[in-house]
Amino acid sequence: MSWVQKQIDKRCVENIRMLVVDAIQEAKAGHPGLPLGMAEVGYVLYRKAMRHNPRNPKWFNRDRFVLSAGHGCLLQYICLHLSGYSSVQIDDLRKLCKLGSRTPGHPENVTTDGIETTTGPLGQGVANAVGLAIAEKHLAARFNKSDCTIVDHRTFCMMGDGCAMEGISNEAASLAGHLKLNKLILIYDDNHNTIDGDTSLAFSEDVPLRFQALGWKTIDVEGVYDDLGTFESALNEAYQELEKPILIRVKSKIGKLSKKEGTSKAHHGTFDDEDVKGMRDAAGWNNRDPFYVSPLVYKEFEQQIKQGQALEDQWNTVLAEYVEKYPSEGDMFIKLVNHQLPEDWRKSLPTFSTDDPVDATRGYSEKCLNALASTLPGLLGGSADLAGSNKAYLKDAGDFNSGSPWGRNIRYGIREHAMAAISNGLALHGSGLIPFAATFLVFSDYMKNAMRLSALSKAGVLYLCTHDSIGLGEDGPTHQPVEQLIGLRAIPNMYVFRPADGNETAGAYMAAIKRRNSPSVIALSRQKVWANIAGSSAEKVERGGYIVSDNSDGRQPEIIIIGTGSELCLCESAAQRLREENRKVRVVSLVCWELFNEQDDDYRKSVLHDHVERRMSVEAGSPLGWREYVGSKGQIMGVSTFGESGSYLDVFEKYGFTPENVLNNALRLLS
Amino acid sequence: MSWVQKQIDKRCVENIRMLVVDAIQEAKAGHPGLPLGMAEVGYVLYRKAMRHNPRNPKWFNRDRFVLSAGHGCLLQYICLHLSGYSSVQIDDLRKLCKLGSRTPGHPENVTTDGIETTTGPLGQGVANAVGLAIAEKHLAARFNKSDCTIVDHRTFCMMGDGCAMEGISNEAASLAGHLKLNKLILIYDDNHNTIDGDTSLAFSEDVPLRFQALGWKTIDVEGVYDDLGTFESALNEAYQELEKPILIRVKSKIGKLSKKEGTSKAHHGTFDDEDVKGMRDAAGWNNRDPFYVSPLVYKEFEQQIKQGQALEDQWNTVLAEYVEKYPSEGDMFIKLVNHQLPEDWRKSLPTFSTDDPVDATRGYSEKCLNALASTLPGLLGGSADLAGSNKAYLKDAGDFNSGSPWGRNIRYGIREHAMAAISNGLALHGSGLIPFAATFLVFSDYMKNAMRLSALSKAGVLYLCTHDSIGLGEDGPTHQPVEQLIGLRAIPNMYVFRPADGNETAGAYMAAIKRRNSPSVIALSRQKVWANIAGSSAEKVERGGYIVSDNSDGRQPEIIIIGTGSELCLCESAAQRLREENRKVRVVSLVCWELFNEQDDDYRKSVLHDHVERRMSVEAGSPLGWREYVGSKGQIMGVSTFGESGSYLDVFEKYGFTPENVLNNALRLLS
Structure with missing residues (x-):
């Protein structure tokens, strides 16, 4: 690599660090530890390694990146900004953690284009990344042709010690090893610190050895602060692997450059003035305004926009060829990626x-x-x-x-x-x-x-x-x-x-x-339900709740019995017996509360009249929440304790879920 | 070992297997796969390895055993029965999985003496066992004296492939390795089958290597069906380890002896008649009634009762000595293990x-x-x-x-x-x-x-x-x-x-x-609450809900505002302003729903009068469940969507948790 390029790289990384400091100081919140420690890695990923098009964050064949250590999102926001994603402007960096900003405290795919999944709860992102890699492998197998490759990307993920400790990441990694997801690259920010202190407080396992046991290839990277090439070589080695997912362990320093470097104090929170001054001095940044970005840096990243667009153009050409050669698969592929459900x-x-x-x-x-x-x-x-x-x-x-x-x-x-x-x-x-x-x-x-x-x-x-x-x-x-x-x-x-x-x-x-x-x-029930109910309806499920049967004139049932799932049969059975005694009874299925709550007032009241105060619910689960539907004078049949081992009928009987008991409760309510 | 003892051992193990088959056939339910596969291991643990007193399942210094693969509880029930635990009689084995029995479908410490923790959801037992081992290590360190050891037991745990796959077990094992819990012995029933089929469907990691990475010693046992000594030697090796927890991997056959041996079909469910006959023949059991126990077997286990009692007697002597020599620690220890909270x-x-x-x-x-x-x-x-x-x-x-x-x-x-x-x-x-x-x-x-x-x-x-x-x-x-x-x-x-x-x-x-x-x-709140409230009370928390302030005559507030946690201040603030306008307002703290629900009707109604229909709740959480307290005409102030990143005050304001908004809602309800 040329001497010039090395200087440019250095400047880019410095600028990332300065933006981290500025954003944290402005927000008086947020997590600088990972962004400072992994600035080099973020830079290499966004500028050199990943195939992505900043002008189209949704380009199908982009490499995916998931920040499982979601609290470090400031690094990602800065990389997105520098790379040219319109979703993160310099002003957005000024609004880190502010209400309504596109730069919330943890990365949210629904808020910021360029974020693939919402992370923060630790370990989730590792499993998300496994899902992304499965999707790629699956679609590649279904659609690619020997002369036409339309699905071909890598999935990168960054995790910290927290993600490494969470059980979910071990589950996901074990499956990834089993499935041989060789295009999944997990980068481990091994900085030896968590919030409470040095990892030696609670974490002394050999992480790479564990991943090897799970069927992964592992690569160690040391000295990335002196030479980006150490990390780039690791990536190149990872790309050669055809059988295993890859863990790249980067030995890093949390809060690199700060006085708090290497300590858990760097994990979150602002810096004191002296520390800020020291970091700015070290970067030769002392006369610059906050949120300054060197033109050199923008210029370097401009190439990403060009390269990304070129990649997408190239892919579009291949896709067009694919659609021509393989019209039926092409049609299916295009409908899929456009989220079009087949008609009918x-x-x-x-x-x-x-x-x-x-x-x-x-x-x-x-x-x-x-x-x-x-x-x-x-x-x-x-x-x-x-x-x-x-x-x-x-x-x-x-x-x-x-x-x-x-x-x-x-x-x-x-x-x-x-x-x-x-x-x-x-x-x-x-x-x-x-x-x-x-x-x-x-x-x-x-x-x-x-x-x-x-x-x-x-x-x-x-x-x-x-x-x-x-x-x-x-x-x-x-x-x-x-x-x-x-x-x-x-x-x-x-x-x-x-x-x-x-x-x-x-x-x-x-x-x-x-x-x-x-x-x-x-x-869904384990046990057989008792009937396919005459008044049940697939279409009406869309309304969340509806009348299953009613022998009143429709406005004046004496009682409304509301059931869900396997208990709806019990309600129908009790209702039939009440009707035999000339009672006016309505049975309602409340199959989906959320959909019912979304219906307009008129519809909801037409199903559960306010003026019918005798309302009863029957569901073999916690009674909590049912008061909303049965009203103050209604009755809730539910389960308020834990269950018991026994045959289904014995258990149902003990907990009162029999036609007789539903009937008796209804009669009591009616009396 | 003598030839005679080998024959006795063989007969005991056979009898365990026959009881497994009988209980499953009688229950027409349950899980025979692990009990058949691990009969030898269960036998060695209960009869030879563990220090336990069947006559006193709660003896403090007993070795603990946790069956993390809880579905295999039949093995444990049988071992408890044979060992002489009064909690599991032969009749209890006949009632496997029956309502009200002491032999439910998964082991429950609250139902059956001799069961340490309730397991079934996979992986939980491994972590429970880590907890038991921590307790032992901690108490040993606090109480044992160089001349008097009163806390000294091992913790055994049995897990299957399911437990091994669950993330929770990796978390627990990682911590156990870090903490060097060398008296924890985890026995891995490595039978290569899960419910859906061979483990090769989803699980190809190297489990012992993973545990080594977590800081464990691992031992493999092969051939336990031919020679119990293989497992006993492994235990003896484990006992020598002073630094690491131990994983003993037992290569086993699920459903050993059945036609379904070695297949996932043996995991749960009954056997066909031919299979039962074949197994009984193989054990020389063909003329015996179901639930037969050979006198030889009972006799062998009788020694366990004697040995167990002797162990406890010995321990009691040491404890008496301890109490005499170290009266203050002895007093504390005895109060602790008797669950006596200090007065005052x-x-x-x-x-x-x-x-x-x-x-x-x-x-x-x-x-x-x-x-x-x-x-x-x-x-x-x-x-x-x-x-x-x-x-x-x-x-x-x-x-x-x-x-x-x-x-x-x-x-x-x-x-x-x-x-x-x-x-x-x-x-x-x-x-x-x-x-x-x-x-x-x-x-x-x-x-x-x-x-x-x-x-x-x-x-x-x-x-x-x-x-x-x-x-x-x-x-x-x-x-x-x-x-x-x-x-x-x-x-x-x-x-x-x-x-x-x-x-x-x-x-x-x-x-x-x-x-x-x-x-x-x-x-508990992250943010500061606004006040220590004049009417709040530590003692009244015991009632779950109580009146914090009320300027009515106590029976006729115009409105009741109910709050919890950090929102109670908002309620008080709104109430004060309402009172300035001569409104009669009660504020109620509903600090613990469960305790409030346990109060008698009179008390509950004295706090939340039915006849005061204007009731409003204020809690920055899901509105679900509040209808019970505010009534049909009341109003619920809650959070129905996800939150947002922003400063606490900005977020609270956006979601309506300001004194002004509480006031306005109260005024609307009053109008």
């Missing part, structure tokens, strides 16, 4: 009549999922080792693995948390993939933070959560969900469906698949 | 007046926690690398680590899930330890399943969850809890406190510490 995709879903044999709703789900597999080419996913129990296997779609990356069933192993965060990566790859992730409802607890991030980052993941109540039976209270439904319903932008029968299950799929910017949970 | 422990808690400088509730918490540290010798715990932010450090108590195991601050590293499950182990060690576990409230998401298991297994863990709302500010929506409070409130047997000021924080500690069979969450 809903029509593939099965319909059910009262004469059909009854099944568990997980059984209906299996039919729906497999029907959709044929019409939705982007549908793929898997289970955390419960494919059979969850009935979440695409029968004709093969397993995704290193030997058959075109397969659409991902065997996640017993790694729920990683499964959910990998699913976020699959969804946020932006290629029209519709990931599903299946496990028992109770184990949504293991996935909770990643599910929350699905909602926050608008990743339309489909969570198939079977064994959805104490009706699970013998496995007992550790496996019987009680409080999970309300916990999931409380997540903003999450839709929770609890269908009662075949048609409602189909309806839940319709509503969930349609919402590509929101994750959904479909809660 | 509450008095150490600080009190606050309106004149005191205001602080964040996490600041008040720090004072309370440190005050309690001096009066509660069992109090110990730590944070997941946020000790400073959580203000959860016992200032005079030192760090627990391999060099100073007497320290009472555990540096958990960035391992929230393991922290919670380790805390369960600390609590369930049964030695009077009161563990606290601290992190940001939003990261309760990472801990959720372990927190649920605290509640289910009656582990009185104290969760200190700071940064408890959007008031967290700059770190943004990934770090701002919204739906966490309602999710935690929904867990049965979990108490969630959200104190408003210094006195309520002290009250939350009083109520939480008192409840040794229930976990608690204390949600």
Whole structure:
């Protein structure tokens, strides 16, 4: 490399550091430790290594970068700005951590173009990156032709000691090793510090050896501050690897250049004046205004814009050739990446009549999922080792693995948390993939933070959560969900469906698949429901709640019984018996609270009249939240304690979920 | 070993296998795969290796055994039965998975004596075992004398591939290696099968190498079916290790003896008749009734009762000597293990007046926690690398680590899930330890399943969850809890406190510490609250909700404003301004829903009159669940979307949490 270029590189890195200091001082908040320590790495990635087009952050074939150590986002914001992304102007750097800014305290894909996934909760980004790398490998296998490569990018991820300690990253890395994701490059900012102090407080494992045990290639980088080439060589070595994902450990200094360098004090917070002066002096920056960017630096990065645009142009040419040569695959590819669902995709879903044999709703789900597999080419996913129990296997779609990356069933192993965060990566790859992730409802607890991030980052993941109540039976209270439904319903932008029968299950799929910017949970029973209910409806699921049956004139039922899922049958059964005694009874299915709450006032009141004070809910889960629907004088039948091991019918009886008990409660309410 | 003993051993193991088959066939449910595959290991542990007293399952100095692969509990039930534990009679084996039995589908410490912790959700038991081993190491360091050893036991844990894949077990194992827990022995049932099939579907890492990277010694055992000595030698080797925890990998066959041996089909479910016949024939069991136990087998295990009793007697002698020689430590030890809280422990808690400088509730918490540290010798715990932010450090108590195991601050590293499950182990060690576990409230998401298991297994863990709302500010929506409070409130047997000021924080500690069979969450603010409120009360926290101020005659406020935590000040401020306009206003603190719900009807109605329909709640969290308290006509001020990055005041203002907005909402409700 020329002497001149080395000087330019040095200046660029210095400028990154100065912007870090300026932004932190201006914000009086934020995390300078990683940005200062990894400025060289950020620079090499954005200016030299990654194939990306700043003028089109959504260019399909770009290399992906995920900052799993999300608190270090200032580094990424600065690199995005210097590279020419319009999403981060110099003024945005001035607004770090300010309300309404495009530079929030942790990186958010929904706020800032150029950010791939929303990170901050540690370890999530590593799993997101595994998802992105799976998406690439899968699509490459499905679409690339020997003479035409349209899917071909790397996935870079940066993690710190925190990410390395979190269990989710080990789960994700273990799977990545198993799947031989050789285009995944994980950069470990090994700075030996966490918030509480030196890592020796709590962390003395041999991280590279662990990754080797997981099937990774590992490379150590020392001396990056003196020579960018050390890191560039590591990348070049990584590119040669054809079998394994790669961990590059960069020995770094947190807060490099500051007085706090090498200590946990550099992790977050501002610098004192003397420290700022010292850093500016060291960079030869003492007479410059805050947020100064050297023209030399902008000029260097301008090349990125040209190179990025050239890469995209080149790719567009190849894509055009592809579409010409392979019109059917080309058409599918273009529809996929444009997030166009096939017309009439809903029509593939099965319909059910009262004469059909009854099944568990997980059984209906299996039919729906497999029907959709044929019409939705982007549908793929898997289970955390419960494919059979969850009935979440695409029968004709093969397993995704290193030997058959075109397969659409991902065997996640017993790694729920990683499964959910990998699913976020699959969804946020932006290629029209519709990931599903299946496990028992109770184990949504293991996935909770990643599910929350699905909602926050608008990743339309489909969570198939079977064994959805104490009706699970013998496995007992550790496996019987009680409080999970309300916990999931409380997540903003999450839709929770609890269908009662075949048609409602189909309806839940319709509503969930349609919402590509929101994750959904479909809660499904282990046990058979008792009927395909005459008044149930796939279409009406879209309204969240609707009248299933009513023998009043429609305005004056004496009582409204509201049920969800496997308990809706109990409501219908009790209602029938009440009607035999000439009672006017309405049964309502409240299959999705969130959708019902979105309906207008008139509709909601037409289903749950205020003036009918005798309202009762029946759901084998926590009673919390139901007061909203039954009103002050209503009654809630729920489960307020943990469940118990026993046969499903014994357990349901003990907890009061029998037609008789629903009837008796209704009669008490009516009396 | 004698030829005779080998025959006896063989017969015992055969009998265990036959009981597995009988119990599964009778239950038509359950998991035979592990019990059949690990019968030899179970036998050696219960009959030869572990120091335990079947006549006193709670003997303090017993070796602990945790079955992390909890679905294999039938093996443990059988071993408990044969060893002579009265908790598992032969009839209990007949009732496997039946409602009300002492042999539920997964092992529950609260149901069956001899079970140490409740397991089933995979990986939890590994972390529980780390907690048990920490408890032992800590108490040994604090109490043992050079001439008197009263704390000295091993912790055994059995895990399968599922536990090995779960991230929580890696977190726990990494910490165990760091802490050099050499008396922890983890037995890995390496049977190469999970529910969905061969582990090659999803799991190809080198588990022993990973554990070596985590600082463990690893030992492989092959051929245990032919020679129990292979496993016994491994144990003896493990006992020699003084620096590292030990992983013993046992190469096993799932469902050993069955036609399904070595396949995932053996994981759960019954056997066909031919298979049963074949297994019985192989064991020479064909003419025997189901649930037959050979007298030879009972006789062999009878020795365990004698040996166990002798061990306990011996220990009692040493303890008596200890108490005589070291009366003060002896007194403390005996009080601890008898779970006696010191008299007047509450008095150490600080009190606050309106004149005191205001602080964040996490600041008040720090004072309370440190005050309690001096009066509660069992109090110990730590944070997941946020000790400073959580203000959860016992200032005079030192760090627990391999060099100073007497320290009472555990540096958990960035391992929230393991922290919670380790805390369960600390609590369930049964030695009077009161563990606290601290992190940001939003990261309760990472801990959720372990927190649920605290509640289910009656582990009185104290969760200190700071940064408890959007008031967290700059770190943004990934770090701002919204739906966490309602999710935690929904867990049965979990108490969630959200104190408003210094006195309520002290009250939350009083109520939480008192409840040794229930976990608690204390949600604490990052930002300073605005006042120590005149009407707040530490004692009244025990009632969950109470009147803070009221200028009506006490029966007829025009409006009741209900707040929690940092928002209670806003309620008081709005109330003052309303009162200036001659409105009759009551302010209620609903600091703990669960405690309030436990009060009698009269009390609850005296605080929240039904006839006052204008009720309003103010809490910077999900509105879900509040309808119960405000009634159909009331108003809920909450947060229905995710938060945003920005300064605390900017964010609070945007989301409506200002005195003005509370006032305006109250005025609207009054109009």
